[in-house]
Amino acid sequence: MFNKLINDSASKSPWLYHINSGSCNGCDIELVACLTPRYDAERFGFKLAGTPRHADIVVVSGPVTSQSKERLIRTLAQVPEPKCVVSLGSCPKSGNVFKGSYSVEAPLDDYCHVDVSVAGCTPKPEAIMEGLYKAALILKEKREAMHK
Amino acid sequence: MIILRSLFYILIFPGALFTACFGLFLTGVDRKVVARMQHRIGPPLRQPMYDFFKLLGKETIIPHAANKIAFLGAPIIGFVSLALIMLFIPVGGLTAFSGNADMIVILYLITIPGVALIVGGSSSGSPYAGIGISREMVTMMAYELPFVLVLLAVARKAGGSELAFSMEKVAEWQAANGNMLFQWSMIPAAIAMLLVVPAEVGTQPFDVAEAETEICEGPLIEYSGSALGMFKLNTAMKMFVMSGLFVSLFLGGIRTGFAVCDVIVFILLCIVVTIICMSTTHAVTARLKIEHLFKFYWTFVAGMALCSLILVWCGL
Amino acid sequence: MIIVNYIASIILIVLGLYAVCTKKNLIKVVLGLGIVDYGVNMLIVSLGFNDGGTAPIYQMSDLLNGVAPHFFVDPVPQALTLTSIVIGACVDAMALSLVIMIYRKYKSINADDVRRLHG
């Protein structure tokens, strides 16, 4: 019963940690817009955490510049299990308009397992919300897989 | 028999379980009310419960720079002391343990969760935590002076010429003479106490220690999993304990005659106090700087409390 | 005339204290301490003095015959003074040896220079 309670709550309070890997700030602003009264992500329990140790979902925006790559990987490693990685916008998925630049190392999939990708430049807050919600459900699956 | 009764007191009714459950509920109320004030829908009332259980299911990472005993022991110590404080606070006229000068015991027990946070944060070996603990300690020094003055004023008012440093005496006095809050000489003390409560709990304008946007949650930076869950539970319990302390110090005179009704009234008053002093200030103010916080408490708030103490000492 | 002794001892004590508080030279500070000691010793020895008293020495036969001099100088303060002088000498010796070592280390015996521990 105790285990079931924990499994159920796993999807109901996903805390986000946001990493900007060289984004143009458009996606970041849209992510923050999700928390504003109009969209209010907090009603699903989403909350921005200050440190990766508290996070369940890591939201990565930006085309993974070579300066930020190592730091990104290190920070992702510091998130406790179970965790999800969400790539926000087209940049981490494909490199978007920055593709081919000497300083861009997209896609993100090369360095870690991405659970959900929200495409768009920039994605609408509704799309972000849906992506995050899917990630929350994946969290629950991961938790159940950990404790069969 | 007496062991069983004490066990019940400590584990279930005013102690651990009740405080924990109700603290989490109160946190939910706080979050909901803040959300409504900002025209949001807000999380469900049981959201803190989900948070807590989710954290129990997460992995606890102990960084290699941390001292394992202090790192994991700190949240436990905080939890125990919070469960104990509730035994000294009269819940609707029911005090589990009392004795003379139990106010000092409360004063000390209330500092322990803060100390636990500091020791835990300090042991994690992060410089962000270093800044966080320094701020937590300065906050503690800041609110301690007005808090002591308020307690002395209440004790003097309730005791008159004899010594009454106990919560039970305060409750008795209020049962006989009406609420402490309605004595005009006690109003400055009540306002001071209303400002002490959020600083003690660490909610919005006074959460310099755990400022997540500037110093990454301060002392909590390296915590994860169940240890973090315990700290979140401690904060929730602190919210209930502090609002309960305010209610029993200033609003303890409302008696219906039935024990159950008294407890319900107590709980409702706790919710009201939480909304007034934590949710509202949270919604309308921005975070202070640490030196401004210290100055604010040692001048304005302590001045209010001292004013009340002098009035009471003059027999008003 | 014993009052002169008292006044003199008090003057000595005050002078000594004045030296300790105002003189910046460490040797003078030690001398000031010595002067205070001498003032106190003089005070003690004067306390036991009786004008016209004899030395407190008498024989058993005098006591038995009842012809002992019952007006003699109090011997206890003299014992106290002796002890106190010995202690005072030790303290002065110690203080002076410390001053010598301070001079070796700091190259100065001015109190204003010997202040590495402060605040």
Add this chain to the structure above:
Amino acid sequence: MIQHFPVLAVMLLFLGAFCVEIFGSNNAGIRNTIAMLAATIALVLIYALIKPVMIDGEIISSWMGNWAPVSGYAIGIGYEVDALSLFFALLVVTTFWLSGVYSMSYMAKDHHLGHYYTLYLMLSGSVLGLVMTGDVFNMFVMVEIMTFASVALTAFRNENEGTLEAGFKYLVIGSMGSSFTLTGIALIYGQCHTLNMAQISAQLCTGMTPTTIMAFALIVAGFGVKSYIVPFHTPAADAYMVAPTSVSMIFSGMVNKAGVYGMIRVLYIIFRAMDKSSVQMLVVIFGAVTMFIGVTMALAQHDFKRLLAFHSISQIGYVITAIGLGSALGITGGLFHAMNHTLFKGLLFLTAGAVLYATGTTNLDKLGGLSKKMPKTCICFLIGAFSISGLPPFNGFVSKWLVYQATYTKAVESGNFVYAIVTVVALIVSVMTLASFIKVTQAVFFGQLPAELKKTQEAPASMLVPMYIMSALCVLCGIFYPIVNKYLLHPATEATLNVTNYIDRMMGDGYAAMMGAQNIEVAPVQFSYWNPIVWLILFVVIFIAAFIVITGSKSSRGQILNPGVKYDPKYATFFSGEEELFSQVGGSDLFWGFKTDWKGYYKVLEGLHSGIVTDYAGWTVMATAIITICMFIFMR
């Protein structure tokens, strides 16, 4: 037989001091054996007195050379051990024995250890003699030997920075204090023609003359110097800092307790001045100022031992405040706090010594992260820090609780607002004490390990054992305080307030009644805030909480970091993604938010602690003058 134990203990220590110098100056084995043998026998002799004095309520007295009083005049030197004396004697023997064990390995690297043990035994013997003697001049002699030995021990490591200077300041201020005491004793002899405390006390029943008031003020000032109340505290801070740590522990555990003992003896028994509310007020204000200035100075320190020194001053402020209240509750609280201060401050000095031994520095800015390297020392330090901050269930909590209770009771009873302010000050000082120990914890034991301390080793066993004993005593005194109260504090409080027994034992039955002294009934202090069953159940709660934390989720930790080994970034400290750097926050900067608000105050205070010996002497004279003037106004 048993009446010779006190004298034997004192004599044995002095004898040991000479034997060490004669036989053991070259041979370490003989030297250590003699020193520890003397200390252990003294310990056993004093502990043997617990049963007759503390439990049966006897007062043990002996006259040197059997010079008993003749026709109501005491001529010989008497040793009189009542419960108050024994209480302090127990603290003294415990402290010096533990310090002796500790110095075996702590001092092993130093030279001229023969001198060290000579001075150590002399210091121990003099303090032990001071607390057990019944003769004022003997007391003065012991004070002088104490000062002398303390100065020599302060300057013992004379090649180190500042030791000579500290020794010199200590000597100047200390011998000024002794001179004041001696002048007072001379005046009292001139008035009463006796040096026996009991007889002086009996003779002063008839009232005070200006001479005795002068004597009283001077003796109080003299013992004020020895207990380092503000403004006499300045040499203490320097001496505690630079002395070898085993000696710092003796200083804070014994030497300033000797001053406190002298204050209690003079105020309550010899002059019996504490029934005057104005005298009480004076003592309490001195105590409150002492504790406040001590703790605020401690917050600003950068050196571990200097910080502890200022805390010693601050905690003595608590003791002086409590004994100044003149009530049984206050005396009990003051004595208990004196005892606890000996325990926890001794413990803290020992941990500071262990850190110094292991790393070679006590500068807070250069230390850090030692909890990984010295875990046992860290646990002992935390116990000491929580005790001194007065967190329940440690011993400091109980005694501080008594002090608050006593001051507030006094405030309510006398209707005097000043005592209420003193209560507030005491509570705030307690929080500030906690704050400065948090600073030490962060700067020394937690935080980050500097690269140059990677090879630090844990302290050796003979240094750890005294720390364990002290830690155990700290916890036990906090939990079993009713036993401590029954067997130690209550008899000592009774002895403090009941002068008659003391006089009668020395001068013969009925002497006190003849002179008009009266007994006061003392009700035992009630502790009623804590239900013992709570303790049992507390463990259940702790168990549940621990169960949630430990089994609630899988916990994992990385390998202990070794230099040169590649480690898993998962277990690294979070630096916003950067690699682990050593960007340490210095301990001294930890409270800048607090300090910016107090800039003016600290500027004044640092100006006053100028380090110039003549300034310090000036304050000593000034404070003595203030005490004298106040006494003349109050006692007239």
